[in-house]
Amino acid sequence: MSNSAAAAVLTTADLTEAIRAVRTLLSRADISQGEVDFDAVIRSPDALTQVLHVLPDLVWWASAGKEHGSSEAGDNPADSLPIQVLDWGRPLDRAEPFIAALGPDPGAVRWDLAAWPAVPEAGLEAISQTYAYLTLTVNCRDLYQNKPSQDHTVHVHARDRNGDQIARVHWLADQVGGRFTGRVELAPL
Structure with a gap:
């Protein structure tokens, strides 16, 4: 397993602004083979109902431990709240409905991109999908929901290739x- 560096480029209390930023960054990326991954802590029955509507075959386990309930065991997640969600490889169109379903619960959505294309006018070479990611944390300041917050942060991931990582992060933030x-x-991939 490898890691990437997830750089925070926008933090806002306005979820609509954060989603707009994600859409803008996705328009700059190659999403031809893109997919999304979800990581969240679902605490409320309402959020669980909404999340299950978006992802009926959700992968989850009880925050108290898998022995207290999991999708793997066929348990009912409503009987195991709060639950931890770690669900990978979903279609891009599931991202925004999942974000809306979270309500006040913390989560992260990571877009696995095909590439960050070259930006010749900024002197940036293309970066392959190995290190081309974008993450939105919702109701938390970190990728792992350890720092609950009432704001949302957009993080970009880019590999240090020919020293362009910081330049790309600044360009994407702009x-x-x-x-x-x-x-x-540090973000495990």
Whole structure:
């Protein structure tokens, strides 16, 4: 397993603004083979109902441990709240409905992109899908829901290739009216 550095480029209390930033960044990426991954802590029955509507075959386990319930065991997630969700490889069109379903619960959606294309005018070479990711954290400040918050953060991932990682992060931040503050988290891929 490898890792990437997820750089925070926009933090806002306005979820609509965060989604708009994600859409802008997706328009700059190659999403031809894209998919999304979900990581969340579902605490409320209402959020669970909405999430199950979006992802009926959700992969989950009880936050207290798998012995207290899991999708693998065929348990009812409503009997195991709060639950941890870690669901991978979903179609791109599931991202925004999942975000809306979370309500106040914390989560992260990671878009696995085909590439960050070259940006010749900025001196940036293309980056393959190995390190081309975009993550939106909702109701938390970190990728792992350890820092609950009432705001949302857009993170971009880019591999250091010919020293262009920081330049690409700054360029992507500029595209959404954000700025790279230096906040970076290690993200397993």
